[in-house]
Amino acid sequence: MASTGMQLLGLLLAVLGGVAGTLVCAAPLWRISAFVGGELVIAQVLWEGLWMNCLSQTTGHIQCKTYDSTLALPAATQAARTMTVLSLLLCVLALTLAVTGAKCTHCLGDGNHGAKARLAKVAGVLFGVAGLLYLVPVCWTVYATVRDFYSPEVAAPLKRELGPALYLGCGASLLLLVGGGLLHTGSSPPGPGVLPAFGRAAGKDSPQPVAAEGKAQEKAYV
Numbered sequence: 713m714a715s716t717g718m719q720l721l722g723l724l725l726a727v728l729g730g731v732a733g734t735l736v737c738a739a740p741l742w743r744i745s746a747f748v749g750g751e752l753v754i755a756q757v758l759w760e761g762l763w764m765n766c767l768s769q770t771t772g773h774i775q776c777k778t779y780d781s782t783l784a785l786p787a788a789t790q791a792a793r794t795m796t797v798l799s800l801l802l803c804v805l806a807l808t809l810a811v812t813g814a815k816c817t818h819c820l821g822d823g824n825h826g827a828k829a830r831l832a833k834v835a836g837v838l839f840g841v842a843g844l845l846y847l848v849p850v851c852w853t854v855y856a857t858v859r860d861f862y863s864p865e866v867a868a869p870l871k872r873e874l875g876p877a878l879y880l881g882c883g884a885s886l887l888l889l890v891g892g893g894l895l896h897t898g899s900s901p902p903g904p905g906v907l908p909a910f911g912r913a914a915g916k917d918s919p920q921p922v923a924a925e926g927k928a929q930e931k932a933y934v
């Protein structure tokens with residue numbers, strides 16, 4: 713029961729990490745405008761994401777626009793797109809394997825415990841790989857944003873700050889890693905029963921006292 717609970721907890725954490733990763737991938741909040749020039753009144757705030765950027769005004773009006781050309785984007789943005797999408801696809805594959813191999817499901821029948829355990833273990837590994845794959849573009853974006861912010865060669869209007877999506881992306885990666893580890897650990901196949909072995913041993917040893925009693929009775933009659 714403990715391993716089943718660990719397996720379900722790992723699956724739940726991994727699913728939450730996948731959902732959070734999907735939201736982070738779609739949100740245009742990876743980087744936001746930095747207030748560097750000492751301006752007290754900022755009329756517009758620019759939000760940047762992997763797929764679009766948005767312009768928020770003080771009046772509350774927000775305009776969003778997807779990027780016109782994928783090839784015109786920086787190489788780091790293209791790589792981040794590829795890695796996040798690949799990570800989410802791995803999450804979908806891992807979720808399918810995890811549901812199929814979970815101990816509380818009957819997709820493969822009740823007798824295929826070994827096959828179900830192997831599928832669940834593979835799902836845990838895939839969730840972990842997806843978490844690492846998602847963490848790479850998030851960490852790289854954080855590094856590039858901080859580097860450009862403190863670089864004197866970058867003009868003040870081009871400096872950016874860390875957006876809330878990056879913090880959520882780190883949390884999503886952590887959930888995928890922890891959930892995949894728990895799922896892999898809690899998916900051990902059931903070991904052989906101990907009581908039947910003792911029963912067989914007792915069955916083999918039980919005739920010996922009976923035979924000894926028979927010999928004692930024969931000596932008494934003689």
